[in-house]
Amino acid sequence: MEKFETLTGIAAPMPLVNIDTDMIIPKQFLKTIKRSGLGANLFDEMRFDRQGNEIADFVLNQDAYRSAEILVAGDNFGCGSSREHAPWAIKDFGIRCVISTSFADIFYNNCFKNGILPIALPQEAVEVLMKDAEKGANARMTVNLENQTVTTSDGESFSFEVDAFKKHCLLEGLDDIGLTMEKVSSIDTFEAQAAQARPWV
DSSP states (O other), X not given: OOOOSEEEEEEEEEOOSOOBHHHHSOGGGTTOOOSSSGGGGTTHHXXXXXXXXXXXTSGGGSGGGTTOOEEEEOSSXXXXXXXXXXXXXXXXXXXXEEEESOBOHHHHHHHHHTTOEEEEOOHHHHHHHHHHHTTOTTOEEEEETTTTEEEOTTSOEEEOOOOHHHHHHHHHTOOXXXXXXXXXXXXXXXXXXXXXXXXXX
């Protein structure tokens, strides 16, 4: 998993509340078990009409936000069904950080396992960040995970809380498999001892 340390990038404003996982990646795209390719269908029903044409006023279809790496969203982001395809689609599109006042628990935890940093901040802070994001491509935010800060293009900074273990995993680029591989020496030792003690197994 790619390490997350400091991210400076374009932030897309999406002030909708209760954006659920079906809005993030509609159910017809859940047939795949691959993590790649889903970015093309991120927010599919909001990005495209029934003929597959882009809806011009949707934020990620606007030239200023096509390369957004940060998403500033409304309250209760990622609610609904517990599909891991939602963070897969977000990450595949290129978004590495989502900022909101609150997240659904399962979505929140899935983000960390897929290299995305979800940041929960008070409403007042999110409103400031939303206005900064509305400035477009010339306004770039900086997210510093080590210092746990989000800084606007004007230099205003907000501190956020993050679980120490989840922070460690992002900083080191460790998903569940990576965490297991950190113990590979101990696992090999156990397997060797087990093979000697129970050769019939």
